């Protein structure tokens with residue numbers, strides 16, 4: 001959170017399963033659209049928060065399966081675990097507040113008396129979250145009886161039903177909404193209260209997110225019955241909460257537009273983006289657009305015309321160098337020439353490229369250093385390179401690519417690096 005010295009322009013707090021991630025879309029198109037919008041227009045001055053019911057174990061699994069960006073803050077296990085930054089530093093202060101009138105042993109003991117409750121996987125049982133599966137038809141009745149039993153034993157718990165199947169038991173002070181309220185308070189004391197906050201969700205455990213004051217909310221089009229019911233009963237007249245027309249991440253982009261929270265045109269929705277000029281010179285934009293072009297080039301989705309490569313070459317410094325992750329050095333202009341050979345080579349191969357954590361610094365006037373994680377997916381294989389690019393710009397002229405350096409990131413196990421062009 002130290003990255004920003006002033007309040008973030010936008011903070012998106014989004015659920016993952018069936019909100020940010022569309023499990024019915026094997027191409028992950030809406031997620032990829034969101035990713036390029038975020039990196040293009042928000043990463044540098046905004047916060048991305050993922051708020052999921054998943055434990056850290058299942059959250060990490062999802063990150064391996066889907067092209068998720070790296071959030072600034074991660075809230076897991078239905079608002080019972082908050083962590084910060086890439087290394088996911090836990091918020092111990094939050095955990096301490098959850099011990100009030102909570103006793104894990106008693107919760108497990110009482111719940112075990114209900115034959116309707118089927119315990120979820122061991123990974124999903126956390127210090128402040130006990131989770132079961134229960135049939136839709138039994139959920140209400142079981143919830144009521146459980147609450148009475150806990151009250152008798154002196155506990156103050158919260159029971160949440162989500163996705164028409166999951167039943168979570170948490171301390172009363174926990175939950176996604178309370179975790180968000182805690183986070184907003186903390187940001188406020190640090191002088192970083194976001195200008196706007198947008199909460200995004202699809203199921204029962206997201207309902208609380210939509211009752212935090214001053215927060216915009218979007219229930220994605222595919223929201224679950226239990227969330228829509230909660231909304232009809234509790235938040236129907238709140239103009240700050242909408243039910244989107246679009247599914248999952250498409251609904252998030254729709255809400256950014258609806259509430260006028262900032263740019264809502266994803267670079268992926270622009271077909272001839274080399275033509276799309278931005279008003280201010282911004283190397284972060286340049287990078288997102290370049291890698292999108294690179295994906296489309298290798299998928300054979302842009303015209304195979306020399307004008308593209310010629311314009312790219314023109315924006316590279318004549319003596320600019322590209323350091324390949326293998327360590328080999330080449331001229332930047334030669335690298336662009338080489339790219340011509342690869343037109344369409346990834347057609348039909350589920351090839352996708354996305355940039356994560358694109359951050360630009362301009363320590364010397366006229367010079368920019370952009371750092372990012374560049375991901376490439378081809379079929380089932382995925383690789384990531386930490387990429388550093390140096391740009392220069394002269395008054396009235398465009399950006400010049402001076403130097404590009406890539407190193408394999410820790411997660412990439414590379415056996416053959418010959419198909420990695422840039």
Ligand code: GLC
Pocket residue numbers: 052053054055058078120124131132162166167168205
């Ligand atoms: C995630 C968690 C599960 C929880 C559900 C609803 O699927 O893995 O434990 O019950 O979210 O909150």
Ligand code: MG
Pocket residue numbers: 015016017018019201202203
């Ligand atoms: Mg969900």
